[in-house]
Amino acid sequence: MVDTDGWVPQSRQRHIVRLAVFACALLGLFYLVAVQRVVDIGVVQHVVAASGPAAPLIYVLASAVLGALFVPGPVLAASSGLLFGPALGLAVTLAATVGTAVTASVVGRRGGRAGARALLGAARADRVDTLIERLGLWAVVGQRVIPGISDALASYAFGALGVPVWQMAVGAFIGSAPHAFVYTALGASIAERSGPLAYAAVAVWTVTAIVGAFAARRAYRNRRGRAGGGGHTGVH
Template sequence: MTDDDPSQTSRWRHGARLAACIVFLLTLFYLVAVARVIDINSVRDMVEATGPAAPLVYVIVSALLGAILVPGPILAAGSGLLFGPLLGTFVTLGATVGTATISSYLGRRAGRESARALLGPTRANHLDTRLDRHGLWAVVAQRFIPGAPDALSSYAFGALGIPLWQMATGAFIGSTPRAFVYTALGASIGDLSAPLAYTAITVWCITAILGALAAHRTLRTWRRRNEEAEPTAKS
């Protein structure tokens, strides 16, 4: 293989494209999550000023902010502070599904072609088959893993080719416990010793344990299936 091999040049091009996407997302994450260039309090005040339309407005604004990597717990806490634990949980869920759909779509548009090119046809087709069957539950499991960034994961899922309906459904199912937790904590911000706050913390602990177990089992299952598929692919 020479240095001018078109296939090698194509792989370098796709690799550079994915690297550029990753650098862009990490820079965005630093700006909004670390440097805090967006004032969430000002956003919350703006939404509150819309009156009866505030829940719907917050869903839309929060979904967009989540897609540019504003941390979900902060947005959920704002929802709880504005709308209380009950309505706030539904607002948070709507925003979470919106963020997952937007991020996955952008990830697919920006990185799907390059991801397939780097994986190669055989591995890409094998991964597509796995994701068609189990993509929904992969999204659910990711949402249960403590500390896993939802928006960044959604971008990655989109690049890997998980269908949008699986992203939206998986985000709704998997995010329900955490949506309640962070929204309830936001609603209890003035009294973290209230029963609602203790309930939220208990739900978070249970979710974290289940998420860790699910992630371990999913990883072990995927590894076993990949090992079983390798001899078939080589033959």
């Protein structure tokens, strides 16, 4: 028996091992880039600044790839503001953010989709697919709003779970817009020595953090409620 994703029950163990290797590779990359900071963003800024009129496009492409490699999004967004100012910098940041989300989700789907289905089991994986059809877009938006979660790691996970590319792109654009403005504006305020721009960025960051905290709390309570309700259901 083979399902629509080509998952063969007899190869379940092989797919799970492949998923584990893929996850370990991502975590190792995350440690090197996000924790040890092996990528020098200053060098990237210098190369982009010297590229002339094509600099915004070059930075979109470079930033999309670097984001998928776990260079922190705030660093990339601040660099965009520093290089291009608040208006063009925001457009560049959002384009790069969408590019990162799409890139990571496609890689996640290729590297982890079969393993994720094998780990979940066919019946549970089908239920997840049904849930994603209804709520996948808003799951991506919600993840972007809730603080403390790596966007790149989440995008790889969403891809492995089968979230469509269009939902990743639209969800990343909507959910990342507040943070994109905040960090791009902070970078631009440094370049332009603009106090009001920095104050606006801090205000938006504060509001976004509060909304994200409430969203995380509500999601946690809803999950606990469903788990508690499930424990009292009878057998029919």
